[in-house]
Amino acid sequence: MKPSFRNTSPSFRNTSKPSFRNTSKPSFRNTSKPSFRNTSKPSFRNASKRFSPNQQSFRKRLSPIRPGEQMDYKNISLINRFISEQGKILSRRTNRLALKQQRLIARAIKQARILSLIPFLSLK
Known part of the structure; x- marks a missing residue:
């Protein structure tokens, strides 16, 4: 009868497999996340809005160019x-x-300057 080597393990072979995973998982739910934003100091935007005494509502301003006016160099x-x-x-x-x-206004001004309808410089 042949001896069975399956049941016995040699000394150079380890039967337990090495585990690369840590079986105990760390709990991240209880730890607080690092805060990158400092909440103790107010930001400049909020401070300027808070200290302005006459805060007006923002509304669309009317254009200084009327609908009938031509934006032209003439x-x-x-x-x-x-x-x-x-x-x-x-x-x-x-x-x-x-x-x-x-x-359009910038282009009209530049064309009028080239045609010498208005001066390039105004020395006043």
């Missing part, structure tokens, strides 16, 4: 409203214009 009375005393084109925020209107 309309110098309209163009002069959007030029500063130094002869610079005023910003969109100052002009209260839409983006498309500001582009």
Whole structure:
């Protein structure tokens, strides 16, 4: 009769398999997450809104260009409203214009300058 080696294990072989997984799972639910935002200090946006005494509701401002007016290089009375005393084109925020209107006004001002209808510089 042959001896059975299946039941007996050699000394160089370990029968228990190595476990790479930790069987006890850590509990993350009880630990608090690190807070990246400091809640003790108010932000500048909230502080400025809080301390403004006359807070007006934001409403859409009317455009300074009337619907019938042409935004053209020939309309110098309209163009002069959007030029500063130094002869610079005023910003969109100052002009209260839409983006498309500001582009058209800037193009009209540049064309009028090239055609010498308005000066490049105003030395006052």
